[in-house]
């Protein structure tokens with residue numbers, strides 16, 4: 356044991372009653388995230404939805420089933436990765452996170468990243484990708500690229516919910532998961548892919 360589990364638990368206790376934005380007043384449960392505190396692979400979604408809000412766990416609804424299936428397709432399960440969101444409290448009616456909510460909540464996520472120290476961060480959809488890469492670009496221009504520094508690789512992919520009614524998006528996700536696996540296995544050399552600088556945001560926070 357290297358103490359990461361205990362540090363995550365301490366962080367959870369520190370932030371579970373957070374009232375830095377109004378969402379604490381409308382949520383049912385605070386959704387910290389779940390998985391392996393020493394995971395090499397971290398997934399970051401957008402925010403808890405209805406099921407997550409009721410159960411206090413990330414990705415337990417239909418998008419979560421897709422995520423589970425995609426993990427299984429590369430021989431992984433939830434106990435081997437860590438899954439969390441940009442926002443820890445559900446926005447009413449699943450509306451998009453507001454900039455001030457992201458601003459209030461992002462420190463919790465950055466703490467989680469620094470404790471877990473994943474080798475690969477996989478951002479699911481626009482909101483987590485924009486936050487982690489400190490950009491306003493849309494997900495379609497970022498997905499499929501690789502962003503890295505000495506310690507970490509960030510792979511933006513589509514949000515699993517996008518595949519709920521779109522078989523093509525599911526195929527794209529399956530391919531992207533294959534790629535995640537190659538990064539975990541350290542087999543990919545990335546010669547053929549553009550490698551982008553991550554911008555100033557994450558660096559300034561000392562995360563990468």
Ligand code: URA
Pocket residue numbers: 400401402403404407412413414415416418419440516
């Ligand atoms: N969508 C997300 O972005 N996060 C969840 O936890 C569930 C659905």
